[in-house]
Amino acid sequence: MGIQAVYLSVDDAALKRLGEAPAEELLDLAEALEKADCPQVGLDKLWDGLHFLLTGVSASSPIEGNPLSEAVVGVQVFDCDDFIACTRSEELPAIVAALDTVSIDEVLAAADFARFRKAKLYPKIWTDDPVQLKTELEAAFRELRDFYHVCATEQRHVLVSIY
Template identity: 85%
Template sequence: MPGMCWRSSSSSDAQRTTATNPTTSTHTGRIIMGIQAVYLSVDAAVLERVAEAPAEGLLDLVEELEEAGSPRVGLDKLWDGLHFLLTGVSASAPIEGNPLSEAVVGVQVYDCEDFIACTRNDELPAIIAALDAVSIEELLAGADFARFRKAKLYPKIWADDPAQLRAELEEAFRELRDFYHVCATQQRHVLVSIY
């Protein structure tokens, strides 16, 4: 995803939660119905493999990890809306050093074309603290989906039923926050893919 890259990376790691699994693609099982965000829990060895993978093999490696059943949470297509809800800007313009932005797009970017990034375990505490400080109910109560539409967020669902959108965004937020807690507790890293 052009525009989402702001720095490059060097490492990654994670483990299984009860969070939702994404649907499937041509390579790995993701259904090609749009751009989806998936967060994988990986250990240090896997993170090193990802960091050392050649650019042309990175997507295949991520899909291999998904197929292997790496612990994960999938935000489906809500990643851009969640980023906007938390930060006021689209995920296509991530805010470096902002833990709420990094919760959605990761910290270290490996590949800009098929957006792949990671958040190392030692980077999780700041993100978790920021997520824990969010009153998702208050944010959602004040959410103006006309602003989401005006910002041209992906995908074009922001004219749908506001109550349904609020419920889906709340669920996505809670699943992502809980996933980060599990990864931190288990000394795992988070591999982010948005494609």
């Protein structure tokens, strides 16, 4: 199955529980929220490629203070073995504004998948059909952007889990 990214819309109570939980319980709490029908978006395996497309670097090297990077990897990373991060509702307007400035058609037109391969992005799919990859990346971008809009409008937080 591989490493996948899931973005959950969580309320204040859920975020507080996560913030107070011991590190060894964070993954179980995140999975429980995922199964509890929290509004969510899954980017499957495209998270690293989307981060690279938007920022020019792998998600393994997040750019602090860059809202496009933070859209993919979150703002505050929890101290645990798995990658779990959150973006608080008050941080969402800057991320939404940055996502809204992206002309995804232009960005994809300039995408060079040889650069994705050279950067050794996860997973090793960047030799696949470029038209299909662009279609998948466009769908992932639009779904994530729309999800952030909803979370910002509803003043909810975003929990990011990549594992």
